[in-house]
Amino acid sequence: MVAAILLQGEEAAEHAAAAPNWFVEHAWIIVLIPVVSAALTLFLGKRTPGRGSVYGIVGVGVSFVLSLGVLWQFVQHGGGTYESGVDWFQIGELHVGAGQLVDGLTAVMLIVVTSISLCVHVYSLGYMHGDQRFTWFYVVLSLFTAAMLDVVIASDLFQLLLGWEIMGVCSYLLIGHWWEEHVNSSSAIKAFITTRVGDVPFMFGIFALVFATGFETSNIVEVGEALGSPEVSKGLVAAAALLLFGGTIGKSAQFPLHVWLPDAMAGPTPVSALIHAATMVAAGVYLVGRLFAVFVTADPWVLTFVAVIAGITAFGAATMAFVQNDIKRVLAYSTISQLAYMVAGLSMGPAGVTAAYFHLFTHAFFKALLFLGSGSVIHTVHSNDMSDMGGLRRPMPVTFWTFLIGSLALAGIPPLAGFWSKDELLVVANAEGHDLLFVVLLITAGMTAFYMARTMMLTFLGAYRGHGHPHESPATITGPLVALAGVTLFIGLLGSPQLGAPFGQWVFFEHAHEAEFVVWVALASTTLALLAIAAGVMVYRREGAVERDPMLRMGALTTLLVNKYYMDDFYFKGIIRPVRDKLSAAVYWSNQTILDGAVNGAAGLTKVFAKVVNGFDRKVIDGAVDGVGNLAGFTGGLLRYIQSGNVQRYAAFLFTGVVVLAIIFTRI
């Protein structure tokens, strides 16, 4: 369906203006290519050498080049917003469109999605080699990329929702890629249903926005403008903002719907890198910024609510990351925590938008790097458990160094990517007077550094505790790692205040953002990170610290953290089980007794009525019809004897008749 819509866009774009803006005008092609490559892989993949991976890699590669073109032209023209589109369908007076909305945010996000998707496509060549559903994996990977690009480029709320939902489906398919194991398929279902809890409010949020414009438009730009008019009720906007944020809570795994993301690690690692670290989970954050006009127009308490959620999530997820033994789960909790950082940035108002997106931007690269690095380790060790790792520094040098770069970036060590973006968030929090949030974020930064140090120590240093002889992964795996590590080293400079922070000129809300450099904030965060890393190294260098992990020896606290604050248990006992056992039983009963009763009763009644009608039909109607026929036959039978064939008798009748008539006429 996406293809069909975009094909319509093609016709419209043919008529669009001038060549100088070719890349920006034709940004929709970037979305179309992965759709085509997904279709090609699906239909021709198994007959193609390489089992169809070539379509996805080439397609996403071309998309990536086009995205670079879009950003290049966008910067050349000094920013702005380019919107075009066509009518998709019409509901009453409401014209729902499909098109492209290209501004700085879109241009940057296109780069993020296509570049990481390209890395993951290449990486999967090695990681998924020999998988029995290899071709199908590439189909869904390409389709997911297309859906995410559709969300990024969407000019219409319903177009955005379309991509949003396709992403959800693809996420479900990829988490459950190895569905033969029950835990994988149940994780997929959990992820799908948990995000759905957020998606339903999101959908109603869209309806609320369209309602707020008086069913005039669902175009994102026009909706934003319409909300400025005084006729729109504040309460409605606040409700819409909260409902939309529900979508963010679900998709970006914020408290209290974060529970699906750690379990989503059951999917193949490239999927975790693409979907559950870099892109799809960022869609929730992207959404808030894309519709930031709604949040700004709404009462301030809405953003306060967002800030509270972000604070809880950032801190809570970081604590849970301490006690994880599964390397991917550490990264998953870290992702939740970092997404909360971005949400926190958005909650600080317009000034935080640039910082939040810059963090999204840098985080996408180094978190994809970390996930792909962990995948490289898992590929070699055949285990997710860090107690089976250790000492991998020597056999896997490329993985080690790239993973180290990613970890330091995540910990916020200058001049790596994470430092600049995290620091920018802290500066804005400080400048805007969000003191509590500032403290929470600073502490979380320290905790992040500590658990990443723990992960590094457990995985790459010490003695090897697993089975077999670990070896470096093939070039298809290390290649993307090196590429992403290179990006992670330098990408942060885009937001560096010393270099003029060009990122703030591209991505902003209403006013271009001037990045500030506050020395004491930078010093504080860096010092804290270094101290935390040092502490981590000290703790895990001691003999036996690996076997008797102090993080797992904190008594009740460890129990609480290992059990994830009992949130899963609460959901299971408090919601799922009552719903499953009581509510579904009640529903079953009412279904069997009341609904079936009504249906059966209606059927029985109809039967009785039909019998009556049948009787009436046979006896009365048929009787009347037959009766008329029989009467005619009977009288005919009587009268036929007159037809004797005797001419003289006829003549006698004739004369009698004449005489009778004569008598009658003379009487008259």
Added chain:
Amino acid sequence: MLTFAAVLFATGVYGVLARRNAVLVLMSIELMLNAVNINLVAFSQHLQQITGQVFALFVIAVAAAEVGIGLAIVILIYRNRETINVDEVNLLKW
């Protein structure tokens, strides 16, 4: 005069209804027609109008044609069935 015509007509009716011989039936019809002719002429005389007499002439001409056709039918019946008894000519019945 009218009485004579009435008697003649009644005789014709009787002949048509009662005789078995088809030729006699035809002759009886002739009797009835002539009774009518007598009436026509009588009224013509009485009312001093020539119309009745002209009409009688027409009736004689039609009667001649009618007898011609009637006798032809009788001859054909006789050839086919060897009888001219009208009671036996009753094919057209129920």
